[in-house]
Amino acid sequence: MNPIRQKIEEEIRDRGPISFSRYMELCLYDPELGYYSRNAEQFGKAGDFYTSSDVHAVFGRLLARQFDEIWRALGSPERIELAELGPGRGLFAQDVLGWSENKFPGFFRALRYLLVENSPRLRERIKEILRPYLDSGKARLAALYPLEGESSSDAPTMIFANEFFDALPVEVLTSKGSLCVDTRDSHFIETWAPSSPEELEFLDRYSVHPEPGERLEAALAAQQLIDRVAATVRRGFMIAIDYGYTRDEQLAGRHRGTVKALRQHSVSANPYEAPGEQDITADVNFTALAAAVERHGMQTHKLITQSQFLMGIGEANQFADAFEECRVPQERAKVALQLKHLVTPAGLGESFHVLIGSKGVEPEKMESLSGLNFGRRSIAR
Ligand SMILES: C[S@@+](CC[C@H](N)C(=O)[O-])C[C@H]1O[C@@H](n2cnc3c(N)ncnc32)[C@H](O)[C@@H]1O
Numbered sequence: 001m002n003p004i005r006q007k008i009e010e011e012i013r014d015r016g017p018i019s020f021s022r023y024m025e026l027c028l029y030d031p032e033l034g035y036y037s038r039n040a041e042q043f044g045k046a047g048d049f050y051t052s053s054d055v056h057a058v059f060g061r062l063l064a065r066q067f068d069e070i071w072r073a074l075g076s077p078e079r080i081e082l083a084e085l086g087p088g089r090g091l092f093a094q095d096v097l098g099w100s101e102n103k104f105p106g107f108f109r110a111l112r113y114l115l116v117e118n119s120p121r122l123r124e125r126i127k128e129i130l131r132p133y134l135d136s137g138k139a140r141l142a143a144l145y146p147l148e149g150e151s152s153s154d155a156p157t158m159i160f161a162n163e164f165f166d167a168l169p170v171e172v173l174t175s176k177g178s179l180c181v182d183t184r185d186s187h188f189i190e191t192w193a194p195s196s197p198e199e200l201e202f203l204d205r206y207s208v209h210p211e212p213g214e215r216l217e218a219a220l221a222a223q224q225l226i227d228r229v230a231a232t233v234r235r236g237f238m239i240a241i242d243y244g245y246t247r248d249e250q251l252a253g254r255h256r257g258t259v260k261a262l263r264q265h266s267v268s269a270n271p272y273e274a275p276g277e278q279d280i281t282a283d284v285n286f287t288a289l290a291a292a293v294e295r296h297g298m299q300t301h302k303l304i305t306q307s308q309f310l311m312g313i314g315e316a317n318q319f320a321d322a323f324e325e326c327r328v329p330q331e332r333a334k335v336a337l338q339l340k341h342l343v344t345p346a347g348l349g350e351s352f353h354v355l356i357g358s359k360g361v362e363p364e365k366m367e368s369l370s371g372l373n374f375g376r377r378s379i380a381r
Contacts, residue, residue, distance in 0.1 A: 001186075004033040004276035009183050017180035017191050020259075021169035021221060027275045028167065029118065035276050036119040036167075043089055048262050048279050051163050052241075052306075052348060053091040056338035058322035060095025062313045063239075065321065066371050067096065067111075067158060068104040070237050073365040076106060079155035081236075083114040083145060085229070086164035090115060090126035097133050099321070112155070113138060116145040146232045156360075157236035159229055165289065166242050168225065170217040170282040171199050172259060174210050181272075188272040206288035208250045215257035216250075217282045223292050230296035235360030238293055241306060243351045244284030258283035286355050298357035301372055307349030310342060312374035 008026050012018055018026075028035045041047050044054045052059040071080050087093055093115055100108040113133065117123050123141055133139035172179035177192040178199055202218040203209050210216045230238070245255035261268045263278035271280045290300045314321065322339050326332040341347035358366040366372070 002275060002277070004030060007033060008181075008188075008275060009186075012181065012183050017182040017193070019193075020172040020179040020181060023181040023188075024169040024271070024280050025221075027271070027280055028169070030276070031120070033276050034119075035279055037121055038276065042279060043091075048264055050265075051088065052342055052352075053088075053095060053162070055341050055348070056322065056335065057091075057095040057099075058314075058319065058335070058339055059310075059342055060092045061099040061321040062310055063092070063160070064096045064099040064104065066239075066313050066369065068100065068107040069369060070158060071107045071110060073369070074156050074235070074361065076110070077156055078110055079112060079153070080107075080110045081112050081114060081153065081155050081157045083116060083157060083159050083229075085116050085145065085159065085161040086167060087115045087117050087126065088122055090117075090122075090129050092162060093126070093133075093139065094129055097130070097139065103321075111138070112140070114145070115139060115141050116143070117141065118143050145229060154234070157233045159233065159236070159238040159240075161239075162241045164242070165219070165222045165226075165240060165284045166244065166281045167279070168219065168222045170219050170221070170259065173199055173203065173216050173218055174214065175212045179215070202288065206247055206285055206291060208247070208256075210256070215259070217258060217285070219282070219285050219288055222284070223288060226289060226292045227295070230293045230298060230357075233296065233298070233359050236358070237361070237366075238298065238355075238357040240284075240289060240355045241309075241352055242284040244286050244289075244353055246303060247285075247287040255283055284353075286353060290355060290357070293357045296359070298359045299363060299366065300355060300357040301366065303353050303355055304372065304374075305350050306352035306354055307343045307345065308374045309354040309371045310349070312369075312371045314343075315374065316370065 004027060008023065029037065031037055044050060067082060084093055093113055097113060100111060115126055117126060126141055127134060130139050134141060173195055178195045180191045180193050182189050182191045198220060199218045202220060207216055249255050259271060259282045261271045261273065261278045261280050263274060286303050294300060319339060322335050323332055326335055343349040
């Protein structure tokens with residue numbers, strides 16, 4: 001029998017039906033048997049899904065350009081912390097550090113990069129690819145954020161998360177109550193428990209209430225996590241990129257019931273099929289995420305698409321960051337296709353959204369970031 005299935009069944013036998021979020025947590029993050037703990041081969045062509053950094057290094061390079069601009073908007077401080085949540089294999093960090101070292105030496109000197117990854121396997125992978133940066137103290141690796149026993153420094157902070165919040169466990173709510181997972185004859189079955197006051201409050205504030213037959217998610221774990229993270233930022237920025245929705249979109253009838261399982265690049269709606277062997281995700285509720293950081297004094301900008309964001313950063317130099325190593329036209333053509341995948345509606349460009357928040361920064365400075373200004377500069381010229 002699949003070992004994580006056995007472990008989940010034992011927990012249900014001992015404690016009774018478990019919440020869907022607990023089921024998702026065990027499937028993904030059980031320290032030995034969970035999907036993200038068992039191996040490091042989830043990403044890329046041979047794995048189950050691609051993230052933007054798997055497509056091309058230009059994603060990290062454009063973000064390095066944006067981080068350098070943020071550093072300058074903050075007055076080019078001597079030290080700036082970049083904390084990346086859920087870095088996976090560390091490809092994004094590798095691209096940002098490498099490009100900054102090459103192109104933005106002032107920013108690179110000031111930068112301290114913290115990778116916060118809770119999978120021990122992925123931390124080992126990160127140690128391999130970022131060895132020189134970890135050895136020199138330029139980068140650090142941790143399992144949890146904020147770091148225990150470390151008082152927050154005076155340096156400004158940038159929090160960055162790509163496809164992180166969609167990987168956090170969610171509660172699933174219906175008009176019958178909250179979804180729980182039970183077992184019968186060695187199968188997982190769905191049962192319902194009365195929804196908790198927190199779950200109902202989440203729906204009241206950031207979502208809608210489910211119609212009969214509908215499923216909606218309450219992202220309580222994401223709320224708790226971003227609450228802890230945002231509380232550490234005295235001055236700085238947050239950039240969260242993910243697929244997701246706003247409450248207004250839900251009111252218009254969209255994004256109702258977004259839990260998906262992903263395996264070998266195909267999507268299934270059945271999260272019970274291959275526990276521990278498939279990824280389980282839920283679209284991000286950006287209304288809730290924005291409200292959580294605003295509670296900690298951050299200003300947020302209205303949600304934009306990844307397409308607008310990357311076009312805004314790359315338009316000034318016509319995406320030279322992508323093409324630098326291309327020697328022959330065929331290489332240029334290949335990179336152009338990868339870039340297209342990152343920015344166009346048919347690729348990741350329109351399904352992914354970017355939430356940007358800032359704290360202790362003049363609003364004009366945030367509004368002037370190139371990532372938030374696609375099209376505006378050229379119109380003004
Ligand atoms: C879908 S992957 C995204 C990886 C990477 N950001 C990328 O774009 O390729 C989500 C990552 O978040 C990590 N993760 C999930 N919950 C976490 C937590 N509470 N703290 C730190 N990392 C976490 C997972 O182990 C996984 O590496």
